[in-house]
Amino acid sequence: MQFAHLADTHMGYRQYGLVERENDFFQVFEQAIDEIIRERPDFVIHSGDLFEYSRPPTRALLTAQKGILKLKEENIPIYAIAGNHDVVMRKNALPPQILYRDFGLKLISPNKPFYLEGDVFVGGAPYASKYHSKQLIERLQNIEKSSADYKKRILVLHQGIDRYIPYEYEIKIGDVPTSFNYCAFGHIHERVVDDFGSGKLAYPGSTEIWRSNELEGYKKNGKGFYLVDITGDMPEIENIDLKLPREFIKETILYSKLQDELSRIKQYIGSLQENPILMITVEGGNFNRSEVYETLNHALSDSCLAVRSNYKPTTIEDEDNRFEIGKETLDIKKMLEHCLKDFNNEKVNELATGLLKELSDSDLSSAESRVQTFYEDLYDH
The missing domain is CATH 3.30.370 (Barnase; Chain D)
Structure with missing residues (x-):
């Protein structure tokens, strides 16, 4: 049995304020969907940050909808979790992925922590900040118990781990259950594949260059998604590279x-x-x-x-x-x-007014992204 594993597509991101860069992210997502259909996997896993913002622009919503409908027409199920950019930091708020439930997307959430794809267990949890790591660890323990009777088990998370980002992690490597055949992670934008417990732990990385510091990793390892075969005792992982629209x-x-x-x-x-x-x-x-x-x-x-x-x-x-x-x-x-x-004073004004709105709405993930973009513009200017 094979599945495609992708993450961090960040649709709606207008890098450097350029419409062309926003279009690049859409184009790469559409290319990823076409490549997945060409490979004909049994199902797809998206490990979070489908969108750049928890309130995506209309075109981002439509592009995601068209891609998910294409998969549905080809009878390829897709499982997804919310990443930190998808999460609205407000109690009982729903991530935008919920819009596609009737189009075939199966959202892994606290209310529905796992699904069965044939005899394969697919379970996980949405992004949790470091301040909520204790609750996340408890959820992982419960998910591991629920998976115990299944031979093939996949864990889906959108978290930074101390092994890979020692200063910005949310959980430690020792907090991740070791009994799963494949741990399908998102959040880190570099490609990572490690032996872990009974199988593999993998980050497919972002599908586009989201920050300039990803350039070295892209030149070395490419951008795209993984095609994973879990038929045997150990998962076999193949890089599927995407052609980025511009250099x-x-x-x-x-x-x-x-x-x-x-x-x-x-x-x-x-x-x-x-x-x-x-x-x-x-x-x-x-x-x-x-x-x-x-x-x-x-x-x-x-x-x-x-x-x-x-x-x-x-x-x-x-x-x-x-x-x-x-x-x-x-x-x-x-x-x-x-x-x-x-530096452009208009950019400073845009930062201030945007932050005021987002922080008033408790939309911390969008505010954080706005500040990161401003800082990179300042540094590169």
Whole structure:
């Protein structure tokens, strides 16, 4: 018996405020559905963060609906849990996945902690914060007891584990039951496969590049989902890679070679079918940040969807030239003013008004995502 395991599709995410990036996430999800149908698994597991927000935009809801209906038409059941981005942080609130119950999606929840797919036990729990880890561990113990009479058992969770993210985890590796044949996790955006207990523990990773720090892992391991065969004693896991709509390019160049490096980068970009996201760091030498910014954008903005620039000169100067690294203590307030001086005030206003609404609605996951996006924009600016 085979199943497809995917997670962290984050539909509705408008990365860098770009409609094109929102469309990329939709396109990759549609590609994943088509690949799943081509592979003809017996069922599908989605381990959380189907959407970027607990109140997804209309197109995200429709794209998910079309994909789930395609699976239903092919008689491929889909099981899903809510991730931290899907969860509305309010008592008795329902995740958006509940909308697709009549379209064939089987939502694993506290009220329905497991299903049977033939003779395969599929059980789990939605995302729980570190503050609710005790309740989650109790649920896992109950799920393990419920699975005891079944030969094939799958555990579905959307959690960070201390083994993989030691500073941001919600549960420890010792809290995860070891009796399951396959632990289908979501939340970590890198691909992970480990031997664990009686079987395997796996994160398929995100299906698109959600943060720029995922680029190295993507180049090494790709993006996509897993095709898992649990017929034998030990699950066999195959990577199914998806073709991302556009490239992320990350470059660090010396200021002394700026023009030569820009020519090289422009030549490569000219060979691409879609305008890429370029993350470029200029370092070394004493240079005026604003002048280099203008040079980069004049040379590259027409051929890139976005240019995310960062600067590491030998010295950092404000208007009074008083921030020489290594020669005197930096003033934090002035450093922040320096970093923000070219930042779009409209973005700051958008952050403030968005946070006010989301925190008023107790929508903490959306607020957290908004702050993360703002911080990345600030860092890469």
